[in-house]
Amino acid sequence: MRTAEITDIEEAIKEWKVQNISRCEMQFSCGGDSMNDTAFTFYDNNNKEIVNELLWDFFNDEVYKNVDFYECSDGHYQGESGTVFIELSPDENEPEFTYNKEAEGEWSETFTEVGYMPITQAEQTILKDKIHSIVGGEDGEALNYKADCILSDDEEELLIEIIDKINDFTVEYQFKEFEGEPDNWFTYTTDIEELSERKFDDAIITIKDNELAISISRQFTVFKSE
Secondary structure (H helix, E strand, O other): OOOOOOOOHHHHHHHHHHOOEEEEEEEEEEEOOEEEEEEEEEEEOOOOEEOOHHHHHHHHHHHHHHOOOOOOOOOOEEEEEEEEEEEEOOOOOOOOEEEEEEEEEEEEEEEEEEEEEEOOHHHHHHHHHHEEEEEEEOOOOEEEEOOOOOOOHHHHHHHHHHHHHHHHHHHHOOOOOOOOEEEEEEEEEOOOHHHOOOOOOOOOOOEEOOEEEEEEEEEEEEEEEO
16 A cells, blocks of 8 residues: 655655656557546666656656647547657756657548549439439438439339449549548548539539549548647
């Protein structure tokens, strides 16, 4: 059972010197509006690890008075992780602990590209005649019709096949211009009016060289040195 604790910097400096500690490394991660995992590791001049619960508890409180951590996420910024290096200054007259943080910020970036999916003549016909646009992604998909219409069983089956085909295409699509690692979240739409060289009545669908243009947006996790 521990009966003592370090309550001020002078006591911490004394304990640091008695234990011949050279440095402390605090591993941390934060995000989602909270501090997550933290760990303090102490080393002597020979790089040997030293276990010291008194200094652990001291720095677990003191570090937040000396280092800023950015744990508040906003949907774009996700958080940060890294190491805080704690050392004792060599000035014997006014010794103090110094804190240096090295971290990577985690960001959620969205990249958008247009992919071109081959489609059959039958698929082109029903898209031109019946469909205004198709949208979908991680949260599901939806068909937007040009007008109220009655579909035959064959047409309904063909539209299901088209949606399945688009889902497979967009999930497997490899982005050409991006940073970071891809996340699961993505969306797509065939509503690409500005790309259309030929519109089918009021349809916002682009078909060129037997390929359907699909605008695909996907989130990527990007790490940046802070």
